[in-house]
Amino acid sequence: MKKYNFKNLNVIYTEKEDGNMKDENIRNRFLKSIDLKYIYLPKQNHTNIVAPFVNMSGEADGLYTDLKNIPIGVLTADCMAVVITDFKGLVVLHAGWKGLFSGIIENGTKYFKEKKNLFAFISPSIKSCCFEVRKDFIEKMKEFNIDEKYLIKKNGKFYFSLQDLAIDKLKKEGVKDIHLEDICSKCDNRVYSFRNGDIENRILTLAYLS
Ligand SMILES: [Zn+2]
DSSP states (O other): OEEEEETTEEEEEOOGGGOOTTSHHHHHHHHHHTTOOOOBOOBOSSOOOEEEGGGOSSBOSEEEEOSTTOOEEEEESSSEEEEEEOSSSEEEEEEOHHHHHTTHHHHHHTTOSOOTTEEEEEOSBOOTTTOEEOHHHHHHHHHTTOOGGGEEEETTEEEEOHHHHHHHHHHHTTEEEEEEOOOBTTTOTTSOOGGGTOSSOOEEEEEEEO
């Protein structure tokens, strides 16, 4: 488990040693160990939907709250968890390529009226060293007008940088200060990686304002 404080924003993400956070019992045990009673998680499905945590009955891949001490989070293995805050409210997003391409970051920042002092945190996630993509992915990039600069060609193969695209999108939305947790989920053994065979295992990234 790693914990960060950025002013009154608390961000915690789990590691393999904390167990599979998709498992409710393991998750509850972990929450108890850090003195949290509950957590709000959306019903993730690679959508671009960001819902207020009080109204999260349907599918969503991001939650918003402006209440203090309400932990919200997402589960990931290779995808990014992105936390965005103006230190009065916050969103936590599950952002893989599908969500990124279809605008989950833009939908997340819609919750902030003043975009001057936004801060964002990006969790461990698969980086361009390991995120190999194929022709169908490159076709999707064209469909969504994603700049080719995020593609890296190496030994005749193509790799994509989710983080660089996320950072550019965040900056475009007015986020000035970004903390990128510089850990590739596939290279680094401390966190789960879908592409490394962790099909059912997930890390949890949670955040709350105090
Ligand atoms: Zn890597």
